[in-house]
Amino acid sequence: MNTKTCSYTTLPTVITISLFFIFCKAIEFQETQPGLQIYNLKTYGDGTVLVNMINPINGNCTQPSLYFRLIHPNGTLESINLNVTAIIPDFNFCRVDVNGISRYYMDFHPLMSQYIFVTYLDSEISSSASVYGILISWKGEIISSNYLSAASATNDSKVLPPGEIHFSRTTGSIGLLYTAAQPVSGDIWWSLYSMPTTTNDRRMTLQRSGVAQNNGGNKVKYVAFPTASGEYCLVVARSFNLIKSSNDSEVLSVDLTLEEHLKIYANFISSLEIGNIVPILLYSSPVQNLDFFEINCDTEYSGLGNMCQFYFVQNALNIYDYSLKITFLSTGAVDTLVTNKLDFNVTGQSIFTRNFTVLDIWRPSTDLRRRLKISNCLRPLPQPFQVNSTGDLYGIQPNNSIVYAQQLDTSSWSLESARIPNISMSDGTSIYFLPDFIVSTYPPIGGLIPLRLNSINITYKQPVTFSTGNIKVFQLSGAYGESLLRQAYSASSGYCNQTTDFLTITCQVLGSTFNQPDATYYVVVESDFVRINSTSEPLLGILEMVWRFTTDISPTEGLDVTTRSVVRLNTLGSEIFENLTNSEKTLFIDQLNYELSVTVPVNSSRLSNRYIYQRDPRVSDIQVLLPLTITNAAPNTTEEGSKLIAQDIDALIKSMNITLISKKSYAHFLDSSFGVSLAHDLWQDYRYVIIAFIASILLLTLLFLIIHFRNSSAVVGPVLKFLLSLLNLVMNLLFTLYYARAVKSLYLPSLIILIGMMTLREAFGLFLIRREIDRNSKLHNWWKKHRFIVSFFTSLSFVDIYSLEVLSSQITSSQKLHAPFSPTIRGWIYWVEFIAFFTNDVTLFVIQIIYYIYTLHLDILPFLCFISSSAVIIFNILWRTNHLTLYCRRKKDNHGDPREVGRRDEHDSKGKKPYIIFDNSSINETSSNESLDNQRGTSKGPVVEKSATVSDPL
Structure with missing residues (x-):
């Protein structure tokens, strides 16, 4: 691929004005497959050029394969070669003569970015022939096949090529319109389809169809185009009573009573409406022997609705004699009629660009080179423009570049482009490619903006009101200069507001939109974004690549962190x-x-x-x-x-x-x-809370140690265990209710364990205190004096059954915490909590470990719960290890007789409360009579329960 560029080339024009073309570029491509020739060229809305190649096998037909070349905006070439003989019949690759013009049955269209749409016929038999379209991706994949319409045929049953495909290059929301003229009746068939999307498997769905009837016209010509209001307008012109003479000249019919020899109708087609369409008469003429040669229609760029340019001939001369411009509103009301006498010979075809009203490619008889003329231009531009190319294949890109393809030899071809420049006028002003009804924009075209600019605005010449069109912001990126959508919303979405004079619209921009330094952005304004206040006519928008600007450079300062x-x-x-x-x-x-x-x-x-x-x-x-x-x-x-x-x-x-x-x-x-x-860094964000929480547990432990050393008779171990269990229960409840749901299948087990163990503990606590009161006369008498304190700590048994031992802890001098418990109840409390340690504390601790393995560590409370559970586990292990050590040592000192150990403990403790490990007989050895005596306080002496005991320093 060879590239050559040219700039500031002075070219002669028909009139004595010099024009400077900039951004002129030619790219040569070498084909590996010999025999391929350029046949047609079309462009996408993003500037990508689509070239159709053919491989002729004789004078009339080509190889039955599809050859496409995609030239991206950066000049990169992609090839698509498809053998479609299994889908498209071979006759589609042969020429057919239609009204003196040789055409292939097959045609292609740049329907939407990333896709090519190819139309063809499935049969040459007029009675059964249908028009189909296949959607092909840029990767060469056939996505879908879509039925469009029955095929058109002549009087002699000759099947004609498919009709025309109409679509918007700026939005796919208005769908695709298929139109075809019927030679026999003169009617125009039309069908409106939805555009292929991912939601409909990339297939097109028929929305509406109809017929624009001829009603007696001798000659019919039509054109269809998308309007700014989001619908299609089908303009049909009919000549009446034109009769061909023997020498093919056109003469007026002898019916002199006929007053109208030409009628022009507009048919507005919308997917939002149902029923038959009523055509609106735009123009009629009584001029005799009048016929039309060409029609161009599009949206009127000054905001006056729609515009059509008609070129008429008289006396059977094959030249444009004069032109007629009609501007009309979306309601069909005609606004202006202007006629112009043409003073030069035009034999070319008209094409369009949204930056001018109508752009003609024409060739004067004295010069073989193609030239550009802005007909009916709204700006004082020097014209005509001249393109330094003799190629026949051309297209208009959205950045106002004209691209031409030329066949150089049998194996190579070139693509040449020239951009219509921003022309500097003699008064020093510059012409920018914005619609005439827009005064200015911010940011300005080509401007430099700060990063994270939070608003943009447009100022109009006339007061406007919001409508349904969207405003979109894109960023240019990628190897092919792809457009990355940053944000899009409609004018009525609430993101835009107007000044009091209704001339300026300001739209909000997200902080994430203009976030890339030294990047190019552009804004697209869809048609019908706003409407003129006085007429409610929708205005055209701003196309791709027109409203462009660049962000400033701002390097990252300082040291960034993850x-x-x-x-x-x-x-x-x-x-x-x-x-x-x-x-x-x-x-x-x-x-x-x-x-x-x-x-x-x-x-x-x-x-x-x-x-x-x-x-x-x-x-x-x-x-x-x-x-x-x-x-x-x-x-x-x-x-x-x-x-x-x-x-x-x-x-x-x-x-x-x-x-x-x-x-x-x-x-x-x-x-x-x-x-x-x-996400929080728990240590970084909560280190003081964590330190304070751990310190409070350590201080609580230290406090009880101080109490024990100051009061040797106090049994602080059960009290400390109860308080730690109370803290842990509160933390576990909060963890279960608010955080256990974070991991699937943790919430229900946690809840069952908590509620189940709380219920069992409470039940055992009530049972043990009731049993002890019934069997222990001393406790019975003490209980009568301290009913409230007993009820209070008994009710807290659901936290830890060691809440009962708080009653006998003697940590205060008050008799309220001097309950005379027997060794039996102490044994029960020990073993119930020993079992609860594994079924409750250890199990919940394992659940918290699982939680930390399978979560993101986002909150401080689960971590504090983990600390409290760890404290309970550590305390239980150390405390019970200490008990076991004392028990084993004293058992060894007493030669293995646990009862001697117990008796010696009672003797040595001098009033200290012994701690019972287990009593395997005391529950059954107390008779019911002794129990009754204890209740009444009439026992002759205390009940001596057989037990094994060790003293507990805590």
């Missing part, structure tokens, strides 16, 4: 995610992070993947939280800092209805009400 954050899936996304396999979940997270990196945009390597998730415990519905870790940017670079990226993603998600997030396969499952939440 940012940890989380995003949340919505309920549907969470359900889908949890039903995936582990490998599918990994793919989901990878693709989600990649899509987020594209929408920011940022290098995907800066969004590191962590394949872990948890449910959000704060919401009643099941919603999954996923980690989002953004690595730090290199210092003194133009890369965004990690926290700014997190802010951008947050804005993109929360405003996903107007950003690219809603269009992504995985990112659209994100919860817009959540956005991005920065």
Whole structure:
């Protein structure tokens, strides 16, 4: 591929004005397959050029294959070669003569970005022939086949090529219009289809169809175009009573009573309406022997509605004699009629660009080179323009470049482009490619803006009101100069407001939109974004690549750090995610992070993947939280800092209805009400809380040790255990109620264990205190004096049964905590809590470990709960190890007789309360009579229970 450029080339024109063409460029391509020739050229809205190649096999037919060449805006070439003999019949690749013009049955259209639409016939038999269209991706894949219409045929049953395809290069919302003239009746058939999208399997659906009837016209010509109001206008011109003479000249009919020899109708076709369309008469003429040669129609660029340019001939001369311009509103009301006498010979075809009213390619008889003429131009431009090319294949790009393709030899061809410049007039002013009804924009075209600019505005010449069209912001990026959508919303969405004079519209811009330094952005304003106040006529918008500007450079300052954050899936996304396999979940997270990196945009390597998730415990519905870790940017670079990226993603998600997030396969499952939440570094953010919590536990332990050493008769171990259990119960309740839902299948086991153990502990506490009161006369007498304190600590048995031992702890001098418990109840308390240690404390501790393995560590309370559970586990292990050590030592000292150990303990303790490990006979050895005596206080002496005891220093 060879490239050559030219700039500032002075070219002669028909009149004595010199024109400077800039951005002129020619690119040569070498084909590897010999025999390929250029046949046609068309352009996409993003500037991509689509070239159709053919491989002739004889004078009339070509090889039955599709050969396309895509030339991207940066000059990169892609080839698409498809053998379609199984789909498209071979006769479509042969020429047919239609009204003296040789055509192939097959045609192609740049329907939408990334796709090519090819129309063809399925049969040569007029009675059964139909028109079909296949959608082909730029990757060469055939996506779908779509029926369009029955084929047209002549009087002698000759099947004609497919009709015309009409579509908007700026929006696909108005669909695709297929039209075809019927030679026999003169009627115009039309069918309106929805554009192929992912939601309809890339197939087109028929929305409306109809017939624009001829009603007696001798000659019919039509044109269809999309209007600014989001519908199609089908303009049909009919000549009446024109009769061909023997020498093919046209003469007026002898019916002199006929007053109208020419009629022009407008048919407005919208997918939002139903029923038959009523044609609106735009123009009629009584001029005799009048016929039309060419019709051009489009939206009127000054905001006056629609415009058609008609070229008429008289006396059968094959020249444009004079032209007629009609401007009419979307209601069909005619605004102006202007006729112009043409003073030069035009034999070319008219084409359009949205920056001028009508752009003609024409060739004077004295010069073989093609030239440009702006007919009916609204600006004082020097014209005609001349293009230094003799090629016949041309197209208009959205940046006002004209592209030509030329066949150089049998194996090479070239593509040449020349941009119509911003012309500097003699008064020093510059012409920019904005519609005439726009006074100015901010940012200005070609301007430099600060990063994170939060608003843009447009000033109009006339007062306007909001309508339904969208305003979109794009960023140019990628190897092919792809356009990345940053945000899009309608004028009536609430993001735009007007000044009091209704001339200026200001629209909000997300902070995440203009976030890339030294980047090129452009704004697209759709047609019908606003309407003129006085007429309610929709105004045209601003096309791609026209309203362009660049952001300033702002390097990252200081040292950036890695940012940890989380995003949340919505309920549907969470359900889908949890039903995936582990490998599918990994793919989901990878693709989600990649899509987020594209929408920011940022290098995907800066969004590191962590394949872990948890449910959000704060919401009643099941919603999954996923980690989002953004690595730090290199210092003194133009890369965004990690926290700014997190802010951008947050804005993109929360405003996903107007950003690219809603269009992504995985990112659209994100919860817009959540956005991005920065994850806490528990130690960094809560280290003082953690230290204070641990210190409080240690201080509590120290306090009870001090109490024990100051009061040797106090038994502080059970009291400390009870208080630690109380703290741990509160933390476990909070953890279970508010955080256990974060991991699937943890909440219910945690709740069952907590409620079950609380219930069993309370039941055992009531049973043991009741039994002890009934069997222990001393306790019975003491209980009568301290009923409230007994009831209070008994009711706290659900926390820990050692709450009963608090009654006998003697940590105060008051008799309220001097309950005379027997060794039996102490043994029961010991063993019940020994079992509860494993069924409750250890089990809940394991649940918390599982929680920390499978969660993102976002909150401080689960961590504090883990600390409290650890404290309880450690205390129980140390405390019970101490008990076992004392028991074994004293058992050894007494030669293995546990009863001697108990008796010696009672003797040595001198009033201290012994601690009972276990009594295997005391429960059954006390008779019912003794129990009754104890209740009445009439026992002759205390009941001596057989038990094994050891003293407890705590």
